[in-house]
Amino acid sequence: xxxxxxxxxxxxxxxxxxxxxxxxxxxxxxxxxxxxxxxxxxxxxxxxxxxxxxxxxxxxxxxxxxxxxxxxxxxxxxxxxxxxxxxxxxxxxxxxxxxxxxxxxxxxxxxxxxxxxxxxxxxxxxxxxxxxxxxxx
Amino acid sequence: xxxxxxxxxxxxxxxxxxxxxxxxxxxxxxxxxxxxxxxxxxxxxxxxxxxxxxxxxxxxxxxxxxxxxxxxxxxxxxxxxxxxxxxxxxxxxxxxxxxxxxxxxxxxxxxxxxxxxxxxxxxxxxxxxxxxxxxxxxxxxxxxxxxxxxxxxxxxxxxxxxxxxxxxxxxxxxxxxxxxxxxxxxxxxxxxxxxxxxxxxxxxxxxxxxxxxxxxxxxxxxxxxxxxxxxxxxxxxxxxxxxxxxxxxxxxxxxxxxxxxxxxxxxxxxxxxxxxxxxxxxxxxxxxxxxxxxxxxxxxxxxxxxxxxxxxxxxxxxxxxxxxxxxxxxxxxxxxxxxxxxxxxxxxxxxxxxxxxxxxxxxxxxxxxxxxxxxxxxxxxxxxxxxxxxxxxxxxxxxxxxxxxxxxxxxxxxxxxxxxxxxxxxxxxxxxxxxxxxxxxxxxxxxxxxxxxxxxxxxxxxxxxxxxxxxxxxxxxxxxxxxxxxxxxxxxxxxxxxxxxxxxxxxxxxxxxxxxxxxxxxxxxxxx
Numbered sequence: 170x171x172x173x174x175x176x177x178x179x180x181x182x183x184x185x186x187x188x189x190x191x192x193x194x195x196x197x198x199x200x201x202x203x204x205x206x207x208x209x210x211x212x213x214x215x216x217x218x219x220x221x222x223x224x225x226x227x228x229x230x231x232x233x234x235x236x237x238x239x240x241x242x243x244x245x246x247x248x249x250x251x252x253x254x255x256x257x258x259x260x261x262x263x264x265x266x267x268x269x270x271x272x273x274x275x276x277x278x279x280x281x282x283x284x285x286x287x288x289x290x291x292x293x294x295x296x297x298x299x300x301x302x303x304x305x306x
Numbered sequence: 307x308x309x310x311x312x313x314x315x316x317x318x319x320x321x322x323x324x325x326x327x328x329x330x331x332x333x334x335x336x337x338x339x340x341x342x343x344x345x346x347x348x349x350x351x352x353x354x355x356x357x358x359x360x361x362x363x364x365x366x367x368x369x370x371x372x373x374x375x376x377x378x379x380x381x382x383x384x385x386x387x388x389x390x391x392x393x394x395x396x397x398x399x400x401x402x403x404x405x406x407x408x409x410x411x412x413x414x415x416x417x418x419x420x421x422x423x424x425x426x427x428x429x430x431x432x433x434x435x436x437x438x439x440x441x442x443x444x445x446x447x448x449x450x451x452x453x454x455x456x457x458x459x460x461x462x463x464x465x466x467x468x469x470x471x472x473x474x475x476x477x478x479x480x481x482x483x484x485x486x487x488x489x490x491x492x493x494x495x496x497x498x499x500x501x502x503x504x505x506x507x508x509x510x511x512x513x514x515x516x517x518x519x520x521x522x523x524x525x526x527x528x529x530x531x532x533x534x535x536x537x538x539x540x541x542x543x544x545x546x547x548x549x550x551x552x553x554x555x556x557x558x559x560x561x562x563x564x565x566x567x568x569x570x571x572x573x574x575x576x577x578x579x580x581x582x583x584x585x586x587x588x589x590x591x592x593x594x595x596x597x598x599x600x601x602x603x604x605x606x607x608x609x610x611x612x613x614x615x616x617x618x619x620x621x622x623x624x625x626x627x628x629x630x631x632x633x634x635x636x637x638x639x640x641x642x643x644x645x646x647x648x649x650x651x652x653x654x655x656x657x658x659x660x661x662x663x664x665x666x667x668x669x670x671x672x673x674x675x676x677x678x679x680x681x682x683x684x685x686x687x688x689x690x691x692x693x694x695x696x697x698x699x700x701x702x703x704x705x706x707x708x709x710x711x712x713x714x715x716x717x718x719x720x721x722x723x724x725x726x727x728x729x730x731x732x733x734x735x736x737x738x739x740x741x742x743x744x745x746x747x748x749x750x751x752x753x754x755x756x757x758x759x760x761x762x763x764x765x766x767x768x769x770x771x772x773x774x775x776x777x778x779x780x781x782x783x784x785x786x787x788x789x790x791x792x793x794x795x796x797x798x799x800x801x802x803x804x805x806x807x808x809x810x811x812x813x814x815x816x817x818x819x820x821x822x823x824x825x826x827x828x829x830x831x832x833x834x
Contacts, residue, residue, distance in 0.1 A: 181465055187472025194481045225461075254464035256511065258522070262724075275464050276471040276504055279479070 173290060174198045176217035178208045178234060179252075180226050184275075188221065188252075195283060205229035209237040212244050219290055222269070224253035224260060232267055239268035248289040252277055312341040314359055315428065318351040318381075319344070319366045319393065324416055328364065331424050340425070348372040348380065355385040362428055365410075366393045367401060374401060375408055382409035389435035391427065411435055449517070456514045460507045467507070471500050509644040513627070516651045523566045523655050524723065526743035527679050530563050530605055531556050533570040534593050541578050549587040552578070557596040563605050564679040564742055565656045573652050576645040577609040577672050584613035584670070597678070604658070604675040616664040624662060625650040649674070679742075681818055682810035688739045688758050689798075689813050690806055696799040699813070700757045700764035700792050701820045704729060704771065705828070707750040707787045721786065722751055729753055732771045744821065750828060754821055764792040795820060 175197050179185050189199045200215045202208040204227045212220065220238065224231035231251060238244045248270040253260065261272040270289045273282060315332075319325040325344055332340045343360070345351050348371045354360065365381055367374055382390060392413040394402040402413035411431040414424070476482055478493050485493070515521040538552055545552040563570075574593070581591040589612040598604040616624060623629055627647045653660040653674045660674040677683075689697055706725055722743065729740055733755060741754040757767055771790045795816055800809045 181469065183469035184465065184472065187469055187476065190476050190481055191472065194479075254461050254468065256461075275468040276500070277468070279475055 172196055172198045173218040174200060174215060175286070176200045176202060176208070176212055176215060176220045178202045178204075178220060178226070178231075179223040180204060181223075184223075191279060191282070192286075197286075203227075205231065205234040205237060208234040209241065209244070212238060212247065213241075216243075217247060219286060220247055220249045221286075222249050222251050222253075224251060224255050224264070232263070235264065235267040235269055250285055250289055252282075312338055313428065313432075314361045315340055315342050315364060316351060316354055316360045316362070317342055317344045317364045318346070318348065318369065319364070320346040320369050321366070322346075324366070324393070328419075328424070331419070335425055348377055351381060352384050355381065355388065358385075360385065360388055362432055363388055363390045364393055364414075365390055367398065367405065368395075375404055378405045378408040378410050387435070387439060389431040391431055453514045453518045456510060460510045460514075463507050464504075467500060467503055471497075471504075474500065506642050506644075509642055509648060512648050513644050516648065521651065521655065523569060523652070524726075524743075525564050525566055525656060527562050528565050528567040528570065530565075530570060530595050530607060530676065531560055533567055533574060534595060534607070536571055537574040537578055538593065540575065541582065544579070545582050545591060548582060548585075550582055550585050551590045552582070553590065553592045555592060555594045560595055561597070561605065562679040563676040564684075565658075565676045569652045569656065570676070573649045573674065574607070574609070576649050577674075580645065581609055581611035581613065581670070581672075585611045586613065589613060589669075598675050601675075603678050603680065603683070605678055606673055606675050608671055608673045610669060610671040612669040615666040615668055616662065616670055617666055618664065621662040621664055625660065681741075681814040682807070684739055684741060685756060685810055685814050685817065686806075688737055688756055689810060691737060691758070694758075694800075696797045697758050697813070698760040698763075698797045699795045699817065700759050700761070700767070701795065701817060701824070702755040702757055702764065702767055702771070702790065702792045703824050704753040704755075704788065704790045705750050706753070707789070709787060725751075725753060725788070728774050729755060729771065732767065732774050733757070752825065752828070754824075756817060761794045764794055768792050793820060793824070 173196075175192055177185050177188050177192075177199055178201075179188070180203050185201050185203075189201075192199050200211055200217060202211040206228050208220070208222070208226075222231050222234055226234065231253065235249055235251075238247060238249060245268075249268065251260075251264045251269045251272045252275060253272070254275040257272055257274045264272050271285045273285060317325060317328060319328070325346070329342060329344070332342055343354060345354060346369075348369045351363070351365070355363070363381060363385075365377065367377055369377055372380075378390065378392065386409070389411040390409060392402050392405045392410045393416055394413055395416055399413075399415060402410075402415075405413060411434055412427060414427065474493055474496050477485065478490065478497065512521065534554055534556065538554055542552055578591060578593065585591055591609070591611045594608040594610070596606060598606040625646050626643075628643045629646070630643050650660050653676075657677045658675040660672070662670055662672045664670040688699075691697075704725065706721060726740065733740055737758060739756045741756065744752070744754065755767075757764060759767070768790050775788050775790075798813050798816060
């Protein structure tokens with residue numbers, strides 16, 4: 170079986186590249202999208218196992234992307250991990266309610282980042298805990 | 307030229323001779339330029355003011371239903387935008403001057419008012435009030451702009467910082483090839499500075515919240531010792547790396563506090579982190595917690611270090627916003643000067659006080675107090691109402707549960723805040739009491755409200771709460787349940803010679819017993 174694939178949705182090319190390097194090293198394949206519209210389009214084409222989503226996006230913000238994915242019959246089971254510079258206190262609850270699986274605030278600790286992704290993909294080892302600031306619904 | 311509408315004047319004067327005299331003065335003005343409404347009591351005046359449409363008030367300070375300056379306060383409170391001119395006798399000029407501080411624009415001394423001067427004084431007062439309102443508006447606008455600007459900038463700074471953090475850690479973790487020792491050391495310096503920049507950005511955001519009043523504090527039945535242990539675990543590594551011992555000294559049987567545990571940790575992290583920073587290798591940092599000697603209703607937490615110390619004339623100024631130490635020993639790495647300022651805000655918002663004592667070259671002790679959790683004290687607004695001797699008390703319990711019989715910490719944290727918010731809307735904030743979180747069981751989260759009412763009244767409250775929650779269940783996670791019930795206690799009477807403290811204590815015991823019953827009945831229910 171091949172590697173699991175992760176769709177990275179972020180309008181900042183450097184941050185996309187940084188995530189790509191980190192994820193590739195940990196055995197994941199990546200795809201990219203830069204806004205809410207292309208997020209759904211790329212997700213439909215590539216059928217990723219997980220989506221990493223920024224909130225501050227052009228062409229409709231990250232919440233539109235969550236709606237688009239969660240409202241689509243073939244995409245709605247894909248877990249979404251929000252990674253945003255926006256304040257967790259103000260946005261975390263809204264994102265989780267819209268259907269995101271977890272919320273991480275930039276800049277993200279790498280160990281926590283990977284633990285949250287592995288948990289969302291159902292890969293977390295028994296007894297292993299994701300970082301304290303992450304919320305896993 | 308367009309004709310101006312008549313100026314609406316409200317004359318509040320109980321002395322009919324004085325009123326007639328003033329009316330005469332306006333009669334000489336151009337017809338249609340002034341419209342005078344005359345009332346002779348404060349209560350009538352308040353009704354007219356509440357309706358609106360008045361341009362200026364002429365207010366006598368000797369009204370039958372007014373008490374001196376209080377008359378001005380009440381009139382000003384009901385129509386803060388309407389200029390007020392106080393009318394007074396010659397012997398009360400000092401009082402009239404005081405009235406200006408309470409919001410009056412001007413004062414006129416009866417018997418000394420010249421005919422033509424009155425309309426002019428009125429027009430000037432209205433103009434001054436208008437200019438003042440405009441200035442206030444501009445100031446509010448500027449404050450809001452500054453808040454939004456700071457918040458925006460802080461967010462935008464996080465993105466490039468994220469990219470830097472990503473690639474530095476990619477290099478450090480060897481994802482782009484092996485590093486030689488020096489390269490690794492230098493990258494670790496970069497990483498340390500990134501972390502400092504990140505905490506500065508968080509401080510900036512907290513400060514904007516302080517200034518816009520958005521800093522959220524959720525007081526609850528909390529343990530100060532737990533917070534101390536958490537902070538020591540978090541910072542033990544940093545202390546060890548610098549060769550500093552980090553110790554705890556907690557008084558045995560320390561009472562619980564009424565505070566927000568996340569905020570206690572936040573305060574402690576800043577203070578302990580500072581202490582480590584300013585203490586040389588081989589030194590010691592200690593966190594003590596005990597009942598405050600000056601006031602047993604407070605707990606005091608002390609963070610002491612053996613560092614460079616602060617000059618005594620600066621121990622107050624260090625809590626000021628943007629404070630930067632002139633002392634070279636402090637200047638090694640300046641922060642934004644916001645950490646201690648935020649600490650002070652957080653302590654004050656929770657009903658405590660923070661201060662520092664220091665001897666140069668020997669070390670510093672930072673102390674802050676937090677209120678001890680006291681049920682009698684929390685009950686005071688409900689149980690010390692004026693003119694009441696007996697209280698029918700009802701305990702209203704709302705349970706946030708889960709169909710699976712288990713609430714995870716994450717779901718708990720996320721929804722408790724929301725439930726409290728909704729409950730708060732159902733109570734009369736000045737007399738009903740929504741108790742802070744009182745600890746929880748695994749199966750459910752309980753929210754207690756103490757209401758002074760009998761069984762009939764309590765039904766109405768339960769109904770109000772259910773309506774408030776109705777239709778909001780889908781806003782909660784699927785699988786969560788909400789239920790509200792009430793339980794009335796026999797009327798508690800306050801004995802004639804009983805002090806309020808003894809009475810509160812007695813009532814609190816009854817309420818505590820009732821809460822314990824609620825909690826244990828649910829434990830049984832879930833065990834079945």
